[in-house]
Amino acid sequence: MxxxxxxxxxxxxxxxxxxxxxxxxxxxxxxxxxxxxxxxxxxxxxxxxxxxxxxxxxxxxxxxxxxxxxxxxxxxxxxxxxxxxxxxxxxxxxxxxxxxxxxxxxxEPIVFAYNRRRLAADIVPRSHADLLRLLNTRPEIFDRRVTLYDAERSGVALMQLSADVQIYPDAWPLMEALGAQRPRLDTSGQRMMGQIADGRMAFAYNMNQSYGASWAARAPEIGLITPDDYHLSVxxxxxxxxxxxxxxxxxxxxxxxxxxxxxxxxxxxxxxxxxxxxxxxxxxxxxxIRPIRVGPALLANLDQARRATLLARWGEAMRDGVRAPSDPAAP
CATH class of the missing domain: 3.40.190.10 (Periplasmic binding protein-like II)
Structure with missing residues (x-):
């Protein structure tokens, strides 16, 4: 060969x-x-x-x-x-x-990213349950300062949403709590991490750890948390x-x-x-760690009926969200 x-x-x-x-x-x-x-x-x-x-x-x-x-x-x-x-x-x-x-x-672990100035160390959520509780009890911290990938425009985000729903019993209440904060729905990891670094955003949900770490290495304002209840691995x-x-x-x-x-x-x-x-x-x-396995189970994410059901419920949860521009170079 x-x-x-x-x-x-x-x-x-x-x-x-x-x-x-x-x-x-x-x-x-x-x-x-x-x-x-x-x-x-x-x-x-x-x-x-x-x-x-x-x-x-x-x-x-x-x-x-x-x-x-x-x-x-x-x-x-x-x-x-x-x-x-x-x-x-x-x-x-x-x-x-x-x-x-x-x-x-x-x-690669999927983690939470946050701005250290906007989220004090003693309240940083260490699990999905912590995050849900904090969103419900301290919404003023997160209002308009949460960013997450747009599952309607990002295949990777839809795959992770599907996995979260299968693993975490309170996945939909968590999505609804995130959506209530009028989040920014994005397709550009570079833009999302840039806004965490400069403080425009306080928290990013479901970020690839290796990508987040490349930002944190040059932006000390960025913190990364591997949730201790479970975390996806892609x-x-x-x-x-x-x-x-x-x-x-x-x-x-x-x-x-x-x-x-x-x-x-x-x-x-x-x-x-x-x-x-x-x-x-x-x-x-x-x-x-909960690895997403390479294999036929992933095909369920592309089933049109299942996809439509997932996105309809996600869209309802995110109805107050603000969509970022499609152009990743846009602010």
Whole structure:
């Protein structure tokens, strides 16, 4: 495979995980003969492009790598991926690989983010129950100063909402309490964390820890809380499209990502690697972890009737929310 990958000499990655740039550089150093091209776009456009190219029998990207776990599983289920049994498959935890096609590369906690000046340390919510109680007893702290991803416009947010509803008995009362604070409903993590950092927002619900930590490292006003009752863990899922133009280069890159070397490179970025046998410069996993597994259960999130029911109830809970602009560059 290695000599075939060298002969192909190119690797085209379609992704919404630009945080991984240094990992790509590590691969380039190991395999300089392979030119790597990365297209960074959102998960909806990724799915559209994968389907369009395959359906018109054109060469596709070589690796598709996205945080939208359910969308990735849907593409695999619909026949847009090819199987590849990586030699690192045996080291992968349960629930991180599906049909030797979809590979979860990370195990990233979903946390609360807050502004330390607006939320004193002695009242910071340490669990979902704490948050619900605080929203109901101290609403003046949160009024117009809560931000969360817009589940109607973000597939990742809808996936997390679905998981919250299945895990937490008071998920809907919590959504209603968040919605009563006239929250800002956003699609841009960069904008959300920027507003936590500058104090326009006091609290952000369901933020990816690795992304939040990258902000907290340069903005000491930001605090992160891993809820101690439970916290979701999500993965960046990769697969090789059935029409990959350079499939051997894709297999080589996927093997690198799943190897100890690649997993350490992921961990060095502050992103928790999926493998349990890798020493990474990160804190141990917090208790209460509830991984969202890579597999067919995620397809339920894309069932149109279930999706409509979830979004209708969420929309009612958020009826007083304010939608941020669709353009992530807008204020």
């Amino acid at each position: 290695r000599w075939l990958a060298r002969r192909e000499g190119a690797l085209h990655i379609l992704t919404n995980t630009s945080l991984m740039g240094p990992v790509l550089e590590a691969f380039r150093r190991r395999w300089p003969e392979i030119g790597v091209h990365l297209d960074d776009t959102n998960s909806t456009r990724i799915a559209e492009e994968v389907r369009r190219l395959a359906d018109t029998q054109q060469d596709g990207p070589d690796l598709v790598w996205s945080t939208a776990m359910d969308v990735q599983v849907k593409l695999i289920n619909d026949g847009y991926a090819q199987a590849y049994r990586s030699p690192h498959r045996a080291a992968m935890p349960d629930g991180s690989v599906w049909r030797d096609q979809g590979y979860g590369l990370t195990a 993965s960046r899922v990769a697969f090789i499209p059935r029409n990959a133009a350079h499939p051997n280069a894709a297999r080589l890159f996927l093997d690198f990502l799943l190897s100890r070397e690649g997993q350490r490179a992921i961990g060095a970025l502050g992103v928790r690697p999926v493998r349990d046998d890798v020493d990474a410069p990160m804190r141990p996993a917090a208790p209460g």
